Amino acid sequence: xxxxxxxxxxxxxxxxxxxxxxxxxxxxxxxxxxxxxxxxxxxxxxxxxxxxxxxxxxxxxxxxxxxxxxxxxxxxxxxxxxxxxxxxxxxxxxxxxxxxxxxxxxxxxxxxxxxxxxxxxxxxxxxxxxxxxxxxxxxxxxxxxxxxxxxxxxxxxxxxxxxxxxxxxxxxxxxxxxxxxxxxxxxxxxxxxxxxxxxxxxxxxxxxxxxxxxxxxxxxxxxxxxxxxxxxxxxxxxxxxxxxxxxxxxxxxxxxxxxxxxxxxxxxxxxxxxxxxxxxxxxxxxxxxxxxxxxxxxxxxxxxxxxxxxxxxxxxxxxxxxxxxxxxxxxxxxxxxxxxxxxxxxxxxxxxxxxxxxxxxxx
Ligand SMILES: Cc1cc2nc3c(=O)[nH]c(=O)nc-3n(C[C@H](O)[C@H](O)[C@H](O)COP(=O)(O)OP(=O)(O)OC[C@H]3O[C@@H](n4cnc5c(N)ncnc54)[C@H](O)[C@@H]3O)c2cc1C
Ligand SMILES: NC(=O)c1ccc[n+]([C@@H]2O[C@H](COP(=O)([O-])OP(=O)(O)OC[C@H]3O[C@@H](n4cnc5c(N)ncnc54)[C@H](OP(=O)(O)O)[C@@H]3O)[C@@H](O)[C@H]2O)c1
Numbered sequence: 001x002x003x004x005x006x007x008x009x010x011x012x013x014x015x016x017x018x019x020x021x022x023x024x025x026x027x028x029x030x031x032x033x034x035x036x037x038x039x040x041x042x043x044x045x046x047x048x049x050x051x052x053x054x055x056x057x058x059x060x061x062x063x064x065x066x067x068x069x070x071x072x073x074x075x076x077x078x079x080x081x082x083x084x085x086x087x088x089x090x091x092x093x094x095x096x097x098x099x100x101x102x103x104x105x106x107x108x109x110x111x112x113x114x115x116x117x118x119x120x121x122x123x124x125x126x127x128x129x130x131x132x133x134x135x136x137x138x139x140x141x142x143x144x145x146x147x148x149x150x151x152x153x154x155x156x157x158x159x160x161x162x163x164x165x166x167x168x169x170x171x172x173x174x175x176x177x178x179x180x181x182x183x184x185x186x187x188x189x190x191x192x193x194x195x196x197x198x199x200x201x202x203x204x205x206x207x208x209x210x211x212x213x214x215x216x217x218x219x220x221x222x223x224x225x226x227x228x229x230x231x232x233x234x235x236x237x238x239x240x241x242x243x244x245x246x247x248x249x250x251x252x253x254x255x256x257x258x259x260x261x262x263x264x265x266x267x268x269x270x271x272x273x274x275x276x277x278x279x280x281x282x283x284x285x286x287x288x289x290x291x292x293x294x295x296x297x298x299x300x301x302x303x304x305x306x307x308x309x310x311x312x313x314x315x316x317x318x319x320x321x322x323x324x325x326x327x328x329x330x331x332x333x334x335x336x337x338x339x340x341x342x343x344x345x346x347x348x349x350x351x352x353x354x355x356x357x358x359x360x361x362x363x
Contacts, residue, residue: 067355067356070202070205070206070207070208070356071202071205073120073208075118075120077118077119078123078198079197079200080116080117080118081117081196081197081198082197083138083140083195083197086126086128087116087195088193088194088195089113089194089196090191090192090193090194091109091111091188091190091191091193092111092112092159093110094107094108094185094189095109096186097163097261098258099257102254103254103255103284104165104166104168104254105165105166105186106165106166106220106221107164107166107185108147108161108162108163108261109161109164109185109188110152111160111194112159113160113196115156115158117160117196117198118150118157118199119146119150119198119199120150120199121146121150121205121206121225121229122201122202122204122205122319123146123198123200123201123202123204123205124146124199124201125144125146125160125197125200126141126142126143126197126198127141127144127184127195127196128140128181128195128197129142129180129181129195131184133180139180139181141181141197142182143198143200144162144224145162145163145204145222145225145321146161146225147161147162147223147224147227148160149228149231149232149235149236150228150232160196162224163227163260164185165182165220165221166178166179166183166186167179167182167183168183201361203361204225204321204361206229207317207356210243210245211315212245212315212316213246213247213313213316213317214229214248214317215248215307215310215317216249216321217250217318217320217322217326217330218251218252218296218321218322219251219253219296219321219322220252220253220260222320222321222323223251225361226249226251226319227261227264229247230247230249230264230265233247233268233272233275234268234271234272243272246275246276246277247276247277248278249276249278250278250299251278251281252280252281252283252296252299252326253280253281253282254282254283254284255284255285259280259282262280265278279299279300279303280299281294281295281296281298281299282294283295288302295326296329296330297326297329297333301333304337305337307337311334311352314355317356317357317359318359319359320359320360320361320362321361322362323362323363324363326362331345331349
């Protein structure tokens, strides 16, 4: 079972969305961009204590070692709750984690589950927004990647957290349209009920090997499952799991004001400098030497030879989450790397996929 280490941080309550200190268990640690903190402090700081817890490439795509599938792992539960009988959780906390001048808003929220919705790192839950659709039917569920470790932000395995971007766009008729569920979630006040389904998904489960190299590729809210992985690796203590491999996170966001959880990642880096690397790609502020927009794949290209060497190892696992467009961009940097050794990247990627070393959830 898990135990706790300590890294106290303070989480400031958002103007409209804070939990009462008495309802907040004493074991969390969320941290937020400092710019965001300065804009969310009207109700004062809510202090929450952190739970701190070669294979040589052959000419053809090499066949990967056969492993026991993570999908068979004991204790992975799916679909405990379905839309007709959802689990009704309570919102404990909801905080905007992007600064006011960021393009778009992203919120971090924590819901109570009382332990009734157990989940593993890498799974998602469904949320059914209150209200009805235009046909008078209940809204369809939307999926959200879980952003907390299985222990939850408060360390008691009784909560689940999400990282949600508010969807707002202008349609062809020039009208501003608000996405149903993301707006429902970002507007949730502490104490409000939330209909939860799931958990679902096995693609993004973590590898069991504590010595693995885990390369995490995220755009925007695609960071959610990786926050969950990284809390387990660096902020929590388990009798049967101590991460001693390499966790390498690449995160792509539009502006520095929209960076997600950078303070938490900074703490992880300070705690485990040899086991954690983080590289950001800030698309609207940075370019590469050729003047191209700094997308996640552009940043990865700076380390391409190192990444390729890692990808040849049997205990390197790549996870990708976020915008669908990133997948193609990442393939494009891999093709020439593999080709240099006479390997067809697409075949090799298929092998990696088969051995659960290439895990993708993009949308
Ligand atoms: C496995 C999975 C995990 C996910 N995890 C997360 C997560 O962790 N965080 C997160 O924020 N989201 C996540 N999503 C996305 C989430 O499920 C919702 O799709 C998202 O929040 C939008 O839902 P909504 O109800 O607000 O919008 P809806 O009311 O469903 O509206 C969305 C629709 O609006 C239209 N639309 C959207 N943008 C535009 C545009 N620019 N122009 C014209 N039309 C447009 C499209 O038709 C789109 O289908 C995940 C999705 C999946 C499949
Ligand atoms: N499990 C899942 O499937 C899952 C989980 C979480 C989120 N999501 C999805 O992930 C998406 C994240 O969006 P967001 O609004 O949170 O992100 P965001 O804040 O807009 O950040 C996305 C970043 O990716 C960049 N980008 C755009 N096109 C790209 C491309 N082709 N290749 C690489 N990078 C690219 C953007 O750059 P510019 O904007 O400057 O071009 C921006 O820097 C949403 O669609 C969400 O539904 C899926």
